[in-house]
Amino acid sequence: MSWEPVIGLEIHVHLKTRTKMFCRCALEYFAPENSHTCPVCLAHPGTLPVPNRQAIEMTILLGHALGCDIADHAVFHRKHYFYPDLPKGFQISQYDEPLCVDGAFSLPTADGEVPIGIVRAHLEEDAAKNVHMGGAQGRIAGADRTLVDFNRAGTPLVEIVTGPDIHSSEHAKRFLQLLRQTVVELGISDAEMEKGSLRFDVNVSVRPEGSDELRTRTELKNMNSFNFAAKGIEREIQRQIEIYESGGQVVQETMHFDPGNESAPPLRSKEEAQDYRYLPEPDLVPLEPPRDLVERLRGELPELPSLRMSRLVDDLGFDLAEGLVVSGRDRLFGQISGDRTAVANVLMNQFAASGVDPGSVNAKELAKLIEARDSIPRQAFTDALAASGDPVFSADAYLADVQITDTSELEQLVDQVLAANPQQVEDFRGGKQGLLGFFVGQIMKQTEGRASPKLVNDLLREKLGA
Amino acid sequence: MIDTLRMSAKQVNDLLETGEASSDEIFAAYRAAIDERDGDLNCFLHVCDEAPGEGIPVALKDVVSTKGIPTTAGSKMLEGYLPVFDSTVAERCKARGLRTIGKTNMDEFAMGSSTENSAYGPTRNPWDPERVPGGSSGGSAAAVAAGLAPWALGSDTGGSIKQPAALCGVVGLRPTYGTVSRSGIVAFASSLDQIGPITKTVADCAFLYSVIAGRDPDDSTTVELPAPVEIPEAEDLRGLRVGVPKELNEAEGIEPGVSESVNAAIELCRELGAEVGETTLPRSVEFGLPCYYLIAPSEASSNLARYDGVRYGLRVTDGDVREMYMRTRDAGFGDEPKRRIMLGTYALSAGYYDAYYGQAQKVRTIIRDEFRAALEQFDLLVSPTSPTVAFPLGAKTDNPLAMYLSDVLAIPPNMAGLPGLSIPCGLSEGLPVGLQLIGPQFSENLLFRAGHALEHALEFDYVPPRLA
Numbered sequence: 001m002s003w004e005p006v007i008g009l010e011i012h013v014h015l016k017t018r019t020k021m022f023c024r025c026a027l028e029y030f031a032p033e034n035s036h037t038c039p040v041c042l043a044h045p046g047t048l049p050v051p052n053r054q055a056i057e058m059t060i061l062l063g064h065a066l067g068c069d070i071a072d073h074a075v076f077h078r079k080h081y082f083y084p085d086l087p088k089g090f091q092i093s094q095y096d097e098p099l100c101v102d103g104a105f106s107l108p109t110a111d112g113e114v115p116i117g118i119v120r121a122h123l124e125e126d127a128a129k130n131v132h133m134g135g136a137q138g139r140i141a142g143a144d145r146t147l148v149d150f151n152r153a154g155t156p157l158v159e160i161v162t163g164p165d166i167h168s169s170e171h172a173k174r175f176l177q178l179l180r181q182t183v184v185e186l187g188i189s190d191a192e193m194e195k196g197s198l199r200f201d202v203n204v205s206v207r208p209e210g211s212d213e214l215r216t217r218t219e220l221k222n223m224n225s226f227n228f229a230a231k232g233i234e235r236e237i238q239r240q241i242e243i244y245e246s247g248g249q250v251v252q253e254t255m256h257f258d259p260g261n262e263s264a265p266p267l268r269s270k271e272e273a274q275d276y277r278y279l280p281e282p283d284l285v286p287l288e289p290p291r292d293l294v295e296r297l298r299g300e301l302p303e304l305p306s307l308r309m310s311r312l313v314d315d316l317g318f319d320l321a322e323g324l325v326v327s328g329r330d331r332l333f334g335q336i337s338g339d340r341t342a343v344a345n346v347l348m349n350q351f352a353a354s355g356v357d358p359g360s361v362n363a364k365e366l367a368k369l370i371e372a373r374d375s376i377p378r379q380a381f382t383d384a385l386a387a388s389g390d391p392v393f394s395a396d397a398y399l400a401d402v403q404i405t406d407t408s409e410l411e412q413l414v415d416q417v418l419a420a421n422p423q424q425v426e427d428f429r430g431g432k433q434g435l436l437g438f439f440v441g442q443i444m445k446q447t448e449g450r451a452s453p454k455l456v457n458d459l460l461r462e463k464l465g466a
Numbered sequence: 467m468i469d470t471l472r473m474s475a476k477q478v479n480d481l482l483e484t485g486e487a488s489s490d491e492i493f494a495a496y497r498a499a500i501d502e503r504d505g506d507l508n509c510f511l512h513v514c515d516e517a518p519g520e521g522i523p524v525a526l527k528d529v530v531s532t533k534g535i536p537t538t539a540g541s542k543m544l545e546g547y548l549p550v551f552d553s554t555v556a557e558r559c560k561a562r563g564l565r566t567i568g569k570t571n572m573d574e575f576a577m578g579s580s581t582e583n584s585a586y587g588p589t590r591n592p593w594d595p596e597r598v599p600g601g602s603s604g605g606s607a608a609a610v611a612a613g614l615a616p617w618a619l620g621s622d623t624g625g626s627i628k629q630p631a632a633l634c635g636v637v638g639l640r641p642t643y644g645t646v647s648r649s650g651i652v653a654f655a656s657s658l659d660q661i662g663p664i665t666k667t668v669a670d671c672a673f674l675y676s677v678i679a680g681r682d683p684d685d686s687t688t689v690e691l692p693a694p695v696e697i698p699e700a701e702d703l704r705g706l707r708v709g710v711p712k713e714l715n716e717a718e719g720i721e722p723g724v725s726e727s728v729n730a731a732i733e734l735c736r737e738l739g740a741e742v743g744e745t746t747l748p749r750s751v752e753f754g755l756p757c758y759y760l761i762a763p764s765e766a767s768s769n770l771a772r773y774d775g776v777r778y779g780l781r782v783t784d785g786d787v788r789e790m791y792m793r794t795r796d797a798g799f800g801d802e803p804k805r806r807i808m809l810g811t812y813a814l815s816a817g818y819y820d821a822y823y824g825q826a827q828k829v830r831t832i833i834r835d836e837f838r839a840a841l842e843q844f845d846l847l848v849s850p851t852s853p854t855v856a857f858p859l860g861a862k863t864d865n866p867l868a869m870y871l872s873d874v875l876a877i878p879p880n881m882a883g884l885p886g887l888s889i890p891c892g893l894s895e896g897l898p899v900g901l902q903l904i905g906p907q908f909s910e911n912l913l914f915r916a917g918h919a920l921e922h923a924l925e926f927d928y929v930p931p932r933l934a
Contacts, residue, residue, distance in 0.1 A: 039550055082771065087777060283653075
């Protein structure tokens, strides 16, 4: 039998507001422990939440980007459980009346657009962070005590829930990447997994191809990268298929991955019948965003990455189009002339390898550099790319460093290299064609990379009679 | 000589304004009264030896957070807890020069009707120390009645200002929900909690209300007052329609002496020119109390979840974190909070929410509609504040339901979010009887006006004879 995976995602995104969701503490990552706290986010007696207007506006903007309906009337609820990182004993979240509902996200894929339903996007506050002491680095196992850092407590968090509309680990990964790029471009989040400002859980089940049933799902938690998520999902899909094919039943459970050790099997916990005792938050009035605000925010929506990607697919094919958009390089791409595929490849390879943030680049200077890339030494081009994020970067300084294209100068060098390596010359003639690279390397070394690679290749082949 | 027993806050303030007494002399006079009488009465959990300000003293119920001054809410859980910020009401009192003379005793987390649920021993009624002062703001009411403070703030969730004011022969206002900030008030049931004044006279009550009321950006549920507070001067009730809700005046358990005093006050309304008629609230009295005991404990179970021993207050360490929670909460909470946490946790549980909390909220809407209908026919409604006068200490401590019934008349208007003023209207068996005046939302000025006119006509003497 052929099986179809059914995947749904829950994505948590920290909002990049100036202050926390319900108090005036500043948001800052990696600040000294408990340096951004106040009576409200420490849940002192009598403190009351005051909602952050900026967070509400950002959530509405995201709702628009995800094609959601923005509710006329949304309600904050209290979600109760006891844990040291939850100062009030409840989290202020949204329950049956979230701010954004019923969205749709069109995911461009190699096989065309795949529609993914957005069930909801709601606003809540993050918990504090438990720091386990005495055991292995930050881990609960073996720890002898736990300290709590409340800096994160009350950070505004949007939870986005998709429908069970994703049918491969590959699409799940691509959706996550594109969603990440979307929130980054909206300016509402850094969405950096290393900082914890983007986190997600994955629900996975499988069903016979062609069926529309929803079978028992398992939940995967704590995955720390998109690639790891894709691998984890794939592994879980195969596990479930094997269970069904051997006549077994999948048990509803949660699998916690250890972010520090990707090869370790996940820890499992039985799905506890958690009772959060949801209560409409009596300290807050219902959220009723004025229509003119909702419409104003709709007007502020930039062109979304998924749309830009769809536009690029025709020219570049799917992989390059996706690569450019989810890496945030497609705007640069649009500003650099030349062969489309070649320019895209430069941006996705040499430029990507430079590690330079595309947002910090002066596109005009970079364009000049890339357009001239065949006329300057390879090393100079690499150096120039690495420096291209510098605010005072100028391409001209590097363009002056011209390649050696003087045939007689190079010919002399080629002769010297061949003479100095008689054994390799013999081996080459004996059929070891790969040694051509060795000779090229020797020449590049002597010219500090300034030799024209094409010319060197031609000369070597001629001399070696290849 | 400052006669703290006899003088209203207005009269004390007049001494200050005319220069007959200084702020320090006045403060010292009340401190002396506390030293003299509070050993027996136990109105205060903490007394301040000094306090900033140029005005007259004020006593604050121990739910009111006061920066650097212990705030325990009558619980072992918060023994020694020092707030790091002032509540909005404390801040507003300070801004007007009022000096905090102390923090008053109360039922633990404001859960109770006799102040016997305080973890620090009961307060005694200045009219008869063998009897309770009512609760949960019993310390504030008794302190005002015994001349230990010119006025005080209390909190009222299900009658906790009105009922002790009635039992101690003083004036108490439970304001319209949303007119007084709850920021910095140790929460019991957020959708019902309101802070209000407890005073000797209605004019004092109006003045203190004007100090604390008005929108606060730190409390999203507050609103701007639709009209400024007026200090009442009226001597009559001409032009007012006064409704007497049958169910609130004929409820089971109302003592004959209480009915007698209240009926006399209603007759007086007529003499003062009001048009008096009977009205009905068929479901509000029957269902008000049961619904209150679903909503208030549900919210309490949530609000009290923060007392976990992690960040402040009591911590009993032993074993893992779960063990710490259980031991801390077991040692820190008294029986009544535990009882309500259990009730509330149950009522909010999956599968029960709709039947309990959800249903109670629907009934709350019905109660609101009933009051709205009655208040379309009448400008205000009257009833006894409490079915009984002050009862003996210990009389109801073994029977929580009997204790809860003490608020059966005070709760229904609270459920509707309405303001209620309790004024003393006479004596029964030598103990004060309270008259409850209920008006529409934001009708405090009307309640003050009517209360003031009645107060003058009734000529009730608020000084407990045994202290005179």
